[in-house]
Amino acid sequence: MKATNNVDAQVRHLDFDSGTALAAALASRVAQALAEAIESRGQATLAVSGGSTPKRFFAELSKQPISWGKVTVTLVDERMVGPEHERSNHRLASQHLLQNRAADAGFVPLHMKSENAESAAANAAERIEALALPFDVVVLGMGTDGHTASFFPGGTTLAQVTDPACPASVMAIEAPGADEPRLTLTLPRIIEAGLLVLHIEGEAKRAVLASALEPGPEQAMPVRAVLRQAKRPLEIYWAP
Numbered sequence: 001m002k003a004t005n006n007v008d009a010q011v012r013h014l015d016f017d018s019g020t021a022l023a024a025a026l027a028s029r030v031a032q033a034l035a036e037a038i039e040s041r042g043q044a045t046l047a048v049s050g051g052s053t054p055k056r057f058f059a060e061l062s063k064q065p066i067s068w069g070k071v072t073v074t075l076v077d078e079r080m081v082g083p084e085h086e087r088s089n090h091r092l093a094s095q096h097l098l099q100n101r102a103a104d105a106g107f108v109p110l111h112m113k114s115e116n117a118e119s120a121a122a123n124a125a126e127r128i129e130a131l132a133l134p135f136d137v138v139v140l141g142m143g144t145d146g147h148t149a150s151f152f153p154g155g156t157t158l159a160q161v162t163d164p165a166c167p168a169s170v171m172a173i174e175a176p177g178a179d180e181p182r183l184t185l186t187l188p189r190i191i192e193a194g195l196l197v198l199h200i201e202g203e204a205k206r207a208v209l210a211s212a213l214e215p216g217p218e219q220a221m222p223v224r225a226v227l228r229q230a231k232r233p234l235e236i237y238w239a240p
């Protein structure tokens with residue numbers, strides 16, 4: 001495993017030779033942070049993202065020997081579909097993370113059937129705010145359009161969800177061309193995490209990250225809101 005480690009003002013880059021090496025290192029790093037939280041507070045909270053990138057990491061994390069019964073897992077964002085739907089992040093987490101030793105973890109869904117998107121967001125916010133905040137660990141992904149969480153360029157509530165003073169913990173957002181509306185943690189809940197990680201893989205996303213680290217409008221590349229407002233160095237895990 002090769003990990004280069006340079007720390008800019010707000011980001012710490014950790015590059016690996018392979019997705020396999022990255023998954024092992026990130027699983028160990030997250031497990032360490034959760035174990036430290038359990039040691040100091042008797043419990044730990046973890047919010048993870050969906051997509052295809054995290055699957056190997058989830059599998060490695062699920063095997064980590066920590067007191068999973070004291071960990072509560074939730075989602076950074078969720079499509080407004082049922083937990084059995086193929087696009088559900090709840091389903092993704094159940095299939096790839098809440099297995100093996102991590103099967104003992106508690107899980108708080110972000111989306112539960114509600115009258116409309118706004119009530120779904122309000123109900124989700126209540127569940128999130130009932131957890132021991134701030135999150136001990138938040139793991140983000142990124143799309144090649146520069147979105148993270150469900151902070152999509154052109155999203156209906158993008159200005160609100162990326163506002164560092166956003167009063168809500170969870171909001172609904174509709175992205176142009178998306179199959180369904182989404183629920184997303186808002187920026188404050190993300191940047192206050194004890195350990196904040198951005199996990200990306202591939203040359204295309206490496207180039208998008210480089211562009212996002214340049215000066216430019218946040219709304220065009222919403223991941224910039226996290227890069228610029230993170231309260232402690234954001235750990236960026238990358239593999240080819």
Ligand SMILES: O=C(O)[C@H](O)[C@@H](O)[C@H](O)[C@H](O)COP(=O)(O)O
Pocket residue numbers: 049050051052053054076077078079089140141142143147148149150
């Ligand atoms: O629900 C989601 O899809 C994620 O929360 C989203 O923000 C994801 O992290 C990126 O879209 C990257 O997805 P890939 O890993 O599939 O490229």
